Amino acid sequence: MGDISCSNGIANGNGVxxxxxxxNGYRKSCWYEEEIEENLRWSFALxxxxxxxxxxxxxxxxxxxxxxxxxxxxxxxxxxxxxxLLDTKPFGKALVIDGKLQSAETDEFIYHxxxxxxxxxxxxxxxxxxxxxxxxFDSSPRTVFIMGGGEGSTxxxxxxxxxxxxxxxxxxxxxxxxxxxxxxxxxxxxxCDPRLQLIINDARAELESRDEGYDVIIGDLADPIEGxxxxxxxxxxxxxxxxxxxxxxxxxFVTQAGPAGIFSHTEVFSCIYNTLRQVFKYVVPYSAHIxxxxxxxxxxxxxxxxxxxxxxxxxxxxxxxxxxxxxxLDGKTFSSxxxxxxxxxxxxxxxxHVYTEGTARFIYGHGTSYRNITQG
Numbered sequence: 001m002g003d004i005s006c007s008n009g010i011a012n013g014n015g016v017x018x019x020x021x022x023x024n025g026y027r028k029s030c031w032y033e034e035e036i037e038e039n040l041r042w043s044f045a046l047x048x049x050x051x052x053x054x055x056x057x058x059x060x061x062x063x064x065x066x067x068x069x070x071x072x073x074x075x076x077x078x079x080x081x082x083x084x085l086l087d088t089k090p091f092g093k094a095l096v097i098d099g100k101l102q103s104a105e106t107d108e109f110i111y112h113x114x115x116x117x118x119x120x121x122x123x124x125x126x127x128x129x130x131x132x133x134x135x136x137f138d139s140s141p142r143t144v145f146i147m148g149g150g151e152g153s154t155x156x157x158x159x160x161x162x163x164x165x166x167x168x169x170x171x172x173x174x175x176x177x178x179x180x181x182x183x184x185x186x187x188x189x190x191x192c193d194p195r196l197q198l199i200i201n202d203a204r205a206e207l208e209s210r211d212e213g214y215d216v217i218i219g220d221l222a223d224p225i226e227g228x229x230x231x232x233x234x235x236x237x238x239x240x241x242x243x244x245x246x247x248x249x250x251x252x253f254v255t256q257a258g259p260a261g262i263f264s265h266t267e268v269f270s271c272i273y274n275t276l277r278q279v280f281k282y283v284v285p286y287s288a289h290i291x292x293x294x295x296x297x298x299x300x301x302x303x304x305x306x307x308x309x310x311x312x313x314x315x316x317x318x319x320x321x322x323x324x325x326x327x328x329l330d331g332k333t334f335s336s337x338x339x340x341x342x343x344x345x346x347x348x349x350x351x352x353h354v355y356t357e358g359t360a361r362f363i364y365g366h367g368t369s370y371r372n373i374t375q376g
Contacts, residue, residue, distance in 0.1 A: 030045065030046040031043045031046065032044055032045075032046055032096075034096075034100065035364070036294065036295075037364045038364070042294040044088055044089065045088065045089040046071035046086055046089065047088065071087050072084065072085075072086055072087075073087055073093065073183065074179065074183060078173050078175040078176060079173070080173045080229040081097050081173060081228070081229065082097065082098055083096070083175075084096040084097075085183050088104065090106070090291075091104035091105060091107065091292045092104060092105030092106045093183070093184070095151060097176070097222060098222070099365055100223060100363075102151070103153065103292075106291075107291050109327045109328055110289075111153075111256075112154055112156070112157050113157060113326050113327065113328045113329040114288050114297075114299055114329060115154060115218065115220060115254065115256055116158055117322070117326065117329050118254065118286070118299075118329070118334055119252045119253075120144070120161050120216055121309070121317045122252060122303075123140050123141040123215055123216055123250065123251070123252050124140065124250055140163055140215055140250075141161070141164065141216050142163055142164060142166065143164075143165065143168075143214045143215050143248075144158050144164060144168070144214060144215065144216045145167075145168045145207070146158070146167065146169040146170065146218045146220055147170060147219045147220065147221055147233060148170075148171055148221040148222065148230065149169050149171060149220035150169075150173060150176045150177040150180055151180045151184060152177075152181065152187030153184075153190075154169075154220045155169050155187070155190045155191070155196050156186070156189070158218075159190055159193050159196065160324060161321050161322055161323075162320075162323060163321060164195060165195060167193075167195055167196045167197065168197050168199060168214075169197070169198050170201055170207075171199075171200065171203075172201065172229055173229070177200065203221075203233060204233060204238060204242055207242050207243065210246065213246055213247060213248040213251065214247060214248060215248050215250075215251055215252075216251065216254070217243055217247060217251070217252075217253045218254055218255070219234075219253070219255030219256060220256060221233055221234075221255070223268075223363050224258065224268055224361070224362050224363060225363055226362045226365075232357055232360075234255070234268070234275070235275070235355050235356050236279060236354050237356065237357075239253070239276060239279045240278075240279045244279060244280070247303075249305075250305045251303065251305075252302070252305075252307065253302045254299060254301045254302070256299055257269045257285070257298040257300045258272070259293075259297065259298065259363060260295075260296045260297055260340075261296040262296075262341060262343055262344065265296075265298065265344050265348075267361065267362075267364070268355075268361050268362070268363055269285070269287075269300075270347050270348050271353040271354070271361055273285045273300050274348070274353060275354050275355040276300055276302040279302070280302035280303055281304045282302065282305065282307050283301070284302075284338055285340065286299055286300075286301075286334065286340075287337055287340065287344075288337050309331075310331070310335075311332045311334070311335045312331060314331035314334055315331040318331075
């Protein structure tokens with residue numbers, strides 16, 4: 001699923017995990033290739049400029065390179081996932097987990113602004129009536145729980161909200177978190193923010209062990225792939241018995257929901273939407289094109305309180321609540337994102353599949369545990 005090939009125009013099948021990177025002579029091109037489905041692959045060029053410079057320095061014996069290729073900044077394998085950080089020409093630094101591109105430097109803001117801000121902005125301010133018949137106005141949201149999010153970009157966007165007082169980021173894979181803290185400079189400030197509490201644990205176990213509630217819970221989980229660590233956190237039982245009880249009154253849950261393109265939305269997007277409809281009164285699906293993903297991507301918001309703000313109301317709340325300007329999302333953009341195409345709307349309206357552990361759907365690809373089983 002995620003191969004690196006270096007050639008003069010003919011791919012020779014060198015893989016990230018095979019660790020084969022020929023150094024005998026300059027190759028004209030070096031490409032990352034991801035298998036999106038059985039008969040469809042997506043590829044883009046890696047930066048080779050530094051390779052040339054370093055090779056010239058090595059030949060002059062002025063420098064010794066201990067890594068196979070500067071285009072591949074890091075590769076590794078944790079207990080849960082395979083990880084790689086690549087230096088790509090079109091998208092800058094790109095994080096790849098289990099052969100799937102998770103985030104790219106040039107366009108990750110589209111994904112993370114779309115994941116975070118709609119839910120936090122739709123969360124209403126609370127008016128409290130006290131026993132002495134006085135009122136107090138409580139700015140919201142104040143507390144946010146992130147499931148996953150080890151990259152740090154979701155926390156970064158949340159912490160731009162002036163009302164937020166506490167963010168819990170719970171990721172199961174400590175090595176991925178430390179990897180991202182070391183290599184993704186853009187999020188270092190977020191990791192140092194005193195409002196952020198980092199927990200290394202399974203999100204289900206962590207939520208079930210806590211008594212406190214949260215104004216917003218965000219699912220920034222890896223895609224549901226067979227053998228991956230996260231697919232059980234897309235199930236009806238998890239939403240109903242773990243997530244929903246931890247939401248405060250008026251709380252909102254939002255999750256990334258996989259590919260949402262005209263052909264790809266039936267993989268998991270439609271059934272995640274339908275599953276949340278079984279648990280929450282109000283459910284809002286929306287999507288945006290992510291260039292580095294080579295597809296439209298989907299998210300789903302859910303709550304037992306209405307989720308309905310006009311574009312102007314969203315813009316006003318952005319000015320009131322968010323520090324700095326969004327690069328992608330504003331009121332009109334969200335209105336457009338939540339207006340799905342006729343074909344996708346029809347699929348979602350007619351979807352009957354409910355996501356359970358026994359009836360799980362997966363996007364194309366396999367995680368580490370699946371490969372360990374099949375290779376063992």
